[in-house]
Amino acid sequence: MNAFLRRASRAALAVALLALNSCGYSSKPLYNSAYRTIAVPIFANKTFRREWEFRLTEALDKAIESRTTYKVVSQDKADTVLSGEIVNITEDVLSDRYGTVLPRESQLTVAVNFIWKDRGGRVLVERNNFNRSATEIPQIGERVVDAEQLAVERLASAIVDQLQNGDW
Secondary structure, three states, X not given: OHHHHHXXXXXXXXHHHHXXXXXXXXXXXXXXXXXXEEEOOOOEEOOOOOOHHHHHHHHHXXXXXXXXXXXXXXXXXXXXXXXXXXEEEXXXXXXXXXXXXXXXXXXXXXXXXXXXEEOOOOEXXXXXXXXXXXXXXXXXXXXXXXXXXXXXXHHHHHHHHHOOOOOO
16 A cells, blocks of 8 residues: 555656646746847837837836846946837727716727947847737726826837847
8 A cells, every 4th residue: 555655656756747847837037147238229100109218218218127137327337229100009999888978987008119239239029010909998086198108108018018038
């Protein structure tokens, strides 16, 4: 009986180790340790919405500093440069208030093209029409500005996620 239990526990341990290895867990760092600094010049804005480029650049700076090992520095001192442009900002009505044509719920989507390069000009990450959205429900006190800021912060966070260690 003891031999049976030992074999069963070994089999269970083997299955557990196999499951851990196949789940994507790793001891590798999330961000490439070959780079220590990153510059984020103000994104270009190809839309007619003013000031969005400053809001996105500020959100990116904060997200990079708080979530990565990289330090945001000026472009002349940086190991890498993250640059891009806001290409589209849309606001779609998801539902109307009952009996009116006023929006009850709307969705704001911000789309960007961005590229992350190292000092030598090698492209580390490039994405086109990369976007994130936020929903606004004005009747419960949300403002358009709140949805705009949420969309910008979600986009900045998603861009920082793209900087994680890949197959460079």
